[in-house]
Amino acid sequence: MASASRATPDKLPAWQTLKQHADELKGVHLKTLFGSESSRWANFTRHEAGLTLDLSKQRWDDDTLEHLLALAHDAGVPSAIDALLSGKRVNVSENRPALHTALRLPAEATLNVEGEDIVAGVQESLAQMERLVCRLHAGQWRGATGKPIRHVVNLGVGGSDLGPLMVTHALADYRPENIHPVEVHFASTMDGSQLADYLGRLNPETTLFVLSSKSFTTIDTLSNANTARDWLLGRLTQHSDFVSAPPVSAELIVRQHFIGVSASPEKMSEWGIAPDHQLKFWEWVGGRYSLWGTIGLPIALVVGMTHFRELLAGAHAMDRHFSEAPMEDNLPVLLALAGIWNVNFLDIRAHSILPYDGRLEYFAAYLEQLEMESNGKSVTRQGQAVNYSTCPVLWGQLGPNAQHAFYQLLHQGTQSVVCDFIAPLKRYDEVEDPDTRRHLKAQHRLALANCFAQSRVLMLGDDALDDDGPRPEHKRYRGNQPSTTVLLDTLTPATLGALIALYEHKVFVQAVIWDINPFDQWGVELGKKIATDTQGIIDGQGDITRMDASSRGLIEAFWAAEQD
Ligand code: F6P
Numbered sequence: 001m002a003s004a005s006r007a008t009p010d011k012l013p014a015w016q017t018l019k020q021h022a023d024e025l026k027g028v029h030l031k032t033l034f035g036s037e038s039s040r041w042a043n044f045t046r047h048e049a050g051l052t053l054d055l056s057k058q059r060w061d062d063d064t065l066e067h068l069l070a071l072a073h074d075a076g077v078p079s080a081i082d083a084l085l086s087g088k089r090v091n092v093s094e095n096r097p098a099l100h101t102a103l104r105l106p107a108e109a110t111l112n113v114e115g116e117d118i119v120a121g122v123q124e125s126l127a128q129m130e131r132l133v134c135r136l137h138a139g140q141w142r143g144a145t146g147k148p149i150r151h152v153v154n155l156g157v158g159g160s161d162l163g164p165l166m167v168t169h170a171l172a173d174y175r176p177e178n179i180h181p182v183e184v185h186f187a188s189t190m191d192g193s194q195l196a197d198y199l200g201r202l203n204p205e206t207t208l209f210v211l212s213s214k215s216f217t218t219i220d221t222l223s224n225a226n227t228a229r230d231w232l233l234g235r236l237t238q239h240s241d242f243v244s245a246p247p248v249s250a251e252l253i254v255r256q257h258f259i260g261v262s263a264s265p266e267k268m269s270e271w272g273i274a275p276d277h278q279l280k281f282w283e284w285v286g287g288r289y290s291l292w293g294t295i296g297l298p299i300a301l302v303v304g305m306t307h308f309r310e311l312l313a314g315a316h317a318m319d320r321h322f323s324e325a326p327m328e329d330n331l332p333v334l335l336a337l338a339g340i341w342n343v344n345f346l347d348i349r350a351h352s353i354l355p356y357d358g359r360l361e362y363f364a365a366y367l368e369q370l371e372m373e374s375n376g377k378s379v380t381r382q383g384q385a386v387n388y389s390t391c392p393v394l395w396g397q398l399g400p401n402a403q404h405a406f407y408q409l410l411h412q413g414t415q416s417v418v419c420d421f422i423a424p425l426k427r428y429d430e431v432e433d434p435d436t437r438r439h440l441k442a443q444h445r446l447a448l449a450n451c452f453a454q455s456r457v458l459m460l461g462d463d464a465l466d467d468d469g470p471r472p473e474h475k476r477y478r479g480n481q482p483s484t485t486v487l488l489d490t491l492t493p494a495t496l497g498a499l500i501a502l503y504e505h506k507v508f509v510q511a512v513i514w515d516i517n518p519f520d521q522w523g524v525e526l527g528k529k530i531a532t533d534t535q536g537i538i539d540g541q542g543d544i545t546r547m548d549a550s551s552r553g554l555i556e557a558f559w560a561a562e563q564d
Helices: 013-025 030-035 062-074 077-085 100-104 119-137 162-170 193-201 219-238 250-257 265-271 294-324 331-345 363-375 407-412 434-464 493-514 522-538 549-563
Strands: 045-048 051-054 151-155 183-187 207-212 258-262 278-280 350-355 393-396 418-426 483-490
Touching (some): 013 331, 045 294, 051 493, 062 331, 062 493, 077 294, 162 294, 183 294, 207 219, 207 294, 219 250, 219 522, 258 294, 265 278, 278 294, 294 331, 331 418, 331 493, 363 493
Parallel strands (some): 207 258, 258 278, 350 418
């Protein structure tokens, strides 16, 4: 990471140059930039690891990129990349490395971190995960009453939920054949709604819970886990349908129906997870960067270990590119610079993620945590308040559905928004029935046509139409909304791995330039503490009079409802 004594970005010479340059370019419409440069697509498009990154619809020109690259150099991006990948303590507030990239190193690699080669440990944890996956896929993991497990419910939240949820959904077509069927489900919310649904319809005899929590202290996950444990104990030890001889012990139930995944083996043991059903990982893997290791167990259960390793290989291909490619051809660096330009120089602080492929339904939710929990910071690595903007507000959903929801604001609202369009170039080749394949391929073309049309209209506005006759103001489109398009050759485990790694590294490069630490999340701690205090007061154990009038009113409304 950049040295501790580095100037904040706004003090770097390139920042000042960019400010002036932005003043000149702010009034230039995107359509003018396209009009004056026929080679824009070639100039601003790069291909790597099965991904095409089209940055030509950003509101920038060659000079902008040159100045941004100078800023990245001045901010120490190249040495920060080395520091990250070689295991330096880049997470300064927690004094540890951030080594998610080590989780996807090939088995034969070595990575010496502070005197220890960590690859062997990573491979051992993958091998342990593989053994569990194989047992489940062979139908050899039996519940306490002897029946093979059919359903696995992942109990986790944030990074212990969103990554596995997103990837299992995206790669559902990659289920291995000829295995014992195991369905994977996710329950994250502390209110118990998702879990209650599963408990209402799953058979406790054949249901296994994966307790996923790096810290193993997250109340959301532990409260779901406690409810699940009581459900199992209640149903399997007492319910006449399930009572077997000899009786099923509570210990056997917890042993056979829970796997733990955490960086805290002690806490897993305390909770009751059997030592050989504990999958461990390390403090140096951040929660939102953890899908590549044992937190990825649900992924491996859905797609099998071979495809899981392909996901890792795709991410590793992007890591190598990130480490080796010159900055002007480096996809994560370029994507990051486009973001810096929009946020800090064009004052565009809203960013929408719009995949045109239903399999990427959870990609925006995943990126919301990755980007905003990493870079939603306002203090530099040295502890000074920043006086420039950092992470934009980022949200999204499937593009085709968003067209019928919030695109109105993108096209005619008063906010500038930058959009990331994401789509695969090829799809449905594997569909066997020719008629169905033809129809589905036509639907894929329809989705691509919409994807390309939307970024074009956002760029050109009214000028996208051949007919430029007069029209009333309410039918006018101003255009000039910048966008990025990421095309995947096809959506495979490898290209998805590369896509996720692309965004992880983009977030890192932006953090380096903003001089913030992307690997901590102190901003969520106060809420947790106050929630615990509030829970005490709701339960009648605290002094409600100390609270503000609104909070008091809300709690009293709840108490009144409970009396009804
Ligand atoms: O509260 C935020 C957070 O710590 C995230 O960073 C993390 O991904 C999530 O909670 C879950 O944490 P854990 O895996 O420790 O349960």
